[in-house]
Amino acid sequence: MSIAVTRAVALRGIAGHVVDVECHIGHGLPCFELGGLPDTALRQAPQRVRAAALSAGCSLNARQLTVNLSPAAIPKHGTGFDLAIAVAALAAAEAMPADAVRPVVHVAELGLDGRLRHVTGVLPAVLAAREAGCRHVVVAPEDVTEARLVDGVRISTAQRLGDLVSAYRALRGGSRLPEADEPVSPTTREPGRTLDLADVSGQHEARAALTLAAAGGHHLLLTGPPGSGKTMLAERLVTILPPLTSAQALETLAVRSLVGAVLPGRLDLSPPFVAPHHSASTAALVGGGSGAVLPGAVSQAHHGVLFLDEAAEFAGSVLQALRQPLESGQVVVARARQRVTYPARVQLVLAANPCPCGEGYGKALACRCRPTERRAYAARLSGPLMDRVDIQVQVPKVSLADLSEVPPDTSAEIAARVQVARDAQRARWQRHGWTLNSQVPGPVLRRAPWRLPRGVTATLDRALELGQITGRGYDRVLRLAWTSADLFGRDVPTSSDVGLALMYRTQGAVAA
Ligand SMILES: [Zn+2]
The missing domain is CATH 3.40.50.300 (P-loop containing nucleotide triphosphate hydrolases)
Structure with a gap:
């Protein structure tokens, strides 16, 4: 049996709690179980993760997967756990190095085509990650600008799950994922007339x-x-x-x-x-x-x-x-x-x-x-x-x-x-x-x-x-x-x- 762990953030209001996302792969019949107080949206994560993994060229369909979100007592909601679940599962399946994903926080929804998608609450999630001492967060490309508002945290991104898998595989001896580029067109708000x-x-x-x-x-x-x-x-x-x-x-x-x-x-x-x-x-x-x-x-x-x-x-x-x-x-x-x-x-x-x-x-x-x-x-x-x-x-x-x-x-x-x-x-x-x-x-x-x-x-x-x-x-x-x-x-x-x-x-x- 192989195990891999990575991190995500559970939000309650604007307060966040860093959660360990742990995946076990067993040798039994194929299944995908998710434990640790997931809400309805999160309970559907296995379907999205399976499809996204397939599009990344790593099928999880024949595996017996058990994913645990701990601490279990904290309620977890939304689709922002998708990426962390996929990363833990693929690392457990030895599709990428388990030690590299361990300290990284992953916050994004996954499309069925493997695309990393925007979620609400990225800013409070990154703030919570920093508060908990985490120094590296992976978010969807659209969320990079928001995540960067927090100083002292390295922000990485990828268009698709497959790109992230390749980036993790390419890491050698303690190196880390590259930092996300400055957004091509930074969100410049209309300067407008200042009120006075x-x-x-x-x-x-x-x-x-x-x-x-x-x-x-x-x-x-x-x-x-x-x-x-x-x-x-x-x-x-x-x-x-x-x-x-x-x-x-x-x-x-x-x-x-x-x-x-x-x-x-x-x-x-x-x-x-x-x-x-x-x-x-x-x-x-x-x-x-x-x-x-x-x-x-x-x-x-x-x-x-x-x-x-x-x-x-x-x-x-x-x-x-x-x-x-x-x-x-x-x-x-x-x-x-x-x-x-x-x-x-x-x-x-x-x-x-x-x-x-x-x-x-x-x-x-x-x-x-x-x-x-x-x-x-x-x-x-x-x-x-x-x-x-x-x-x-x-x-x-x-x-x-x-x-x-x-x-x-x-x-x-x-x-x-x-x-x-x-x-x-x-x-x-x-x-x-x-x-x-x-x-x-x-x-x-x-x-x-x-x-x-x-x-x-x-x-x-x-x-x-x-x-x-x-x-x-x-x-x-x-x-x-x-x-x-x-x-x-x-x-x-x-x-x-x-x-x-x-x-x-x-x-x-x-x-x-
Ligand atoms: Zn009147």
Whole structure:
């Protein structure tokens, strides 16, 4: 009996586990058994592997093959194990050297013609391989660019299984497979026009609100009539946020890799901006789905901005499903056999019309909605999710005077101020385990040593007494006042910071 072992990666969410793929060839009746918790797609691997091996000129049909994926307790899914199974089987059949394939991780699907095919999740798989100390991974030609995003791992490829067999056979005395060539046409994305906040005319309040949101990590609601530029503003929030670290950027791309997105050839450090349509299902927004548990929009926006345009048009249940990820920074999907966790640390930006017809702003002279319609609309943007939104701001239509104004600050200038404000927050909260004002629980800000003097909170206290804001609204105003102080370089908020924060609490609300 002969045995050969090679490696593959089992993914659970974006976390991967390197798996040993072990093949025994016995002398009994021909068969091809696969053990170690395979899912339906993986259980069909023997057919694909047999056909691919035949096309590579090495028939496995007359052999008694037993393949084990260990550790057996980890569930394994998808078609990405095909190549490793074929390599282990062919090495066990002595069609190629067993010692050469032993340390190499193989991640690709096999076509019946022996072609190595793309699989989703190559980036998290290569990251997991590196984490486990593996230094050599073989992927399909289409996946080379994605695999190369990970430093410190040798990436090899082959068009067909037959080519890989020949390459392994040609190895002499401890040499390794050649590194994959640089892709002939590297995926150059359209450079396009870079977004900048200086493109937005007028909208001083909204720009200031965006700066506060970026500085303190506050969730934001923009309300205004159609065509006022809410989307333009929202998509520019990422241009004033601090750049991601390489580790954060890789984590975000790893999520996108699982949903089959084409990844850039180079690591992009700008935070992601993800804008799902209002018809999105709960699974599309927070993750799940009927077969494999896929990450939703909130995870694809990890470390960046999740923008819900026409937020009142999303199904209420879909919006409420966002509460858990906003609270914990992750999505947990429980299934019968496993729990999958996806990261989901996002900044939420909601945009909404002031009323169903969109004209109910200012004196609302042109609004055609009935009062009941306006109330129902406003009710959709209330409740527990809105409790997490610290800033609400109105975005009016742009006037002619706005269009002729001198261009205001650029994104780069604002980003520099945001960074200074973030450094101040980190210095203040670090030892308590927070980095941003938006993460600080309300009670902390209401008690010594962070409690503000009565003179500073007078207007806020009065708003609470008059019932203009709730207790939770009170805490949100405090959080925002600290961010305002950090932006203006003050050690402690003044009454003007509190006044500004209170304005952003009360003025933007969708009026019933
Ligand atoms: Zn209306």
